[in-house]
Amino acid sequence: MASLYNPEMIVKRAEVLGRCMGVRRAVDLAMATADSDASRPVYTLGPLIHNPQAVAELEARGVVALGSDDIDERVRGKSVVIRAHGVPPLLRSRLEELGARLVDATCPRVIASQRKARGYASRGWKVIIVGDRDHGEVTGIAGFASSGWAVVGSPAEAEALELEGPVAVIAQTTIKNEEYRSICEVLARRFSGVEVVDSICPATEDRQRALARLAAETDAIVVVGGRNSANTSRLYTTAMALGKPSWHVETAAELPDEVFAYERVGVTAGASTPESLVAEVEAALVSRV
Ligand code: SF4
Numbered sequence: 001m002a003s004l005y006n007p008e009m010i011v012k013r014a015e016v017l018g019r020c021m022g023v024r025r026a027v028d029l030a031m032a033t034a035d036s037d038a039s040r041p042v043y044t045l046g047p048l049i050h051n052p053q054a055v056a057e058l059e060a061r062g063v064v065a066l067g068s069d070d071i072d073e074r075v076r077g078k079s080v081v082i083r084a085h086g087v088p089p090l091l092r093s094r095l096e097e098l099g100a101r102l103v104d105a106t107c108p109r110v111i112a113s114q115r116k117a118r119g120y121a122s123r124g125w126k127v128i129i130v131g132d133r134d135h136g137e138v139t140g141i142a143g144f145a146s147s148g149w150a151v152v153g154s155p156a157e158a159e160a161l162e163l164e165g166p167v168a169v170i171a172q173t174t175i176k177n178e179e180y181r182s183i184c185e186v187l188a189r190r191f192s193g194v195e196v197v198d199s200i201c202p203a204t205e206d207r208q209r210a211l212a213r214l215a216a217e218t219d220a221i222v223v224v225g226g227r228n229s230a231n232t233s234r235l236y237t238t239a240m241a242l243g244k245p246s247w248h249v250e251t252a253a254e255l256p257d258e259v260f261a262y263e264r265v266g267v268t269a270g271a272s273t274p275e276s277l278v279a280e281v282e283a284a285l286v287s288r289v
Contacts, residue, residue: 006260011285012218013278014268016210020203022084022107023049023272027058029105030081034062042079042103045071045087046136050229050272053251057274068136075100085136086110088143110137113170113199117144120168120195128152128163130183131172138172158186167191173201174231174271203271204231211235211268215242218266220259223248224281225270232270239268251277252284260288 019027026048034042040062047055047065055065063081066074071091076099082092086106095102106114117127127145130152131138142149148165152158169187171180177200184196215221221239225232227250239246244266247256259265265285269278 006263008263009260009286010264011282012214012264012266013282014207014210014214014266016206017267018269018271018273018275018278020201020271022109022201022203025107026081026084026105027054027274029103030058030063031061033079033081033103034058037062037079039078042081043075043100044081044083045091046083048081048083048105049226050232050270051226051250051274051277052228053226053277054272054274071095071098073098077101079103081105083136084110086114086140087136088140090143106140107173107201109173109199109201110140113137113141113173113197114144116168116170116197116199117141117149118146121145121147123147123166125166125168125195126150126163128158128161128167128169128187129172130169130180131175135172137174141170141172152183152187155182155186158183158190161187161190163191166193168195168197170197171199173199174204175200177205204234207231207235207268207271208238211238211266212242214266214268215239215244218244218262218264220244220262220264221246221266221268222255222259222281222285223268223270224250224278225273226250229270229272232273235268235270249281252280255281255284259285 041064044065046068080100081103084107124147126148128150129138133151221244223236236248
C-alpha cells in the first residue's frame with residue numbers, strides 16, 4: 001500500500017501526553033530496585049503499569065508481576081514494589097509478616113486520598129469512594145476507611161446507597177470531573193453535612209484537553225498505549241467523538257495503511273505509555289516508504 005504514503009505528512013504530538021508523574025516514579029523506583037537488588041526478581045502485585053510492552057521491558061530487567069492476590073512464601077526476603085495505586089494496610093502488613101522488603105511506589109496523590117480516608121475514619125465518619133470498585137486504588141483507599149465505606153460508580157448507585165452517619169466522599173484520582181460532580185450532587189441531597197474531597201488528579205484531564213487542541217490542528221489522530229489502559233482507551237473514545245479518523249495502537253507495527261494518506265497526523269498517548277513507544281510511532285509515521 002505504498003501508494004498511500006504521503007511525503008508531505010506533518011506529525012504533531014499533543015502538548016501533554018504519556019506517562020504521568022506517579023507512573024514514571026513507580027517505574028523508575030522498580031528499575032532502580034531491580035538494578036541494585038542482587039536477590040532479583042523484584043516483585044510487583046499485579047502489573048506495575050497498564051502497558052504490555054513496558055511490562056515486558058520490566059520483566060527483562062528483573063521486575064516480575066505476581067497476581068494482585070497471589071502472595072505467598074515467594075516474597076520472603078524479596079523486594080516487593082507497591083504500585084502507584086497503593087494497597088490497603090492489611091495487605092501491607094501481610095507482606096511484612098511474610099518477610100518482604102517493601103518498596104513503596106504509591107503515588108503521592110493516592111497517599112493523600114488514603115490519609116483523608118484514615119482521618120475521616122478516626123472521627124467515626126463513613127467514606128464513600130466514587131470510582132471503579134474493582135480498581136486497586138479504590139480497594140486500597142477503602143482499606144483505610146475503618147469506620148465503614150461504600151463505592152459508587154454512577155448517580156443511580158448514589159441514589160440507591162444506604163449508609164448511616166456522617167459521610168465524606170473521595171474520588172478515585174482518574175475519574176472525570178463531570179462524573180464526580182453529578183454523583184456528588186446526588187450524595188449532597190441524600191446525606192446532610194456530606195464533605196467532598198477534591199481528589200481528582202489533573203493528569204487525565206490535562207491529556208484530554210491537550211487532545212482536543214491537537215484534534216483542532218490535525219486531520220487524524222493516533223493514540224498510543226496499552227489496550228488494557230483505561231485512560232488510553234478514553235483518549236481514543238474522545239478522539240473519535242471529536243470527529244477525527246482515529247486509531248488506537250500499542251506499537252508502530254499496528255499503524256494501519258490508511259493513516260499514511262493524511263497530511264497532518266496528531267499523536268497522543270495514555271498516562272502509562274512509555275516515551276520510547278511514542279517516539280517509535282512518530283518515527284514510523286514520517287519515515288514510511
Ligand atoms: S494519574 Fe495522577 S494519581 Fe494516578 S498515578 Fe498518575 S499522577 Fe498519580
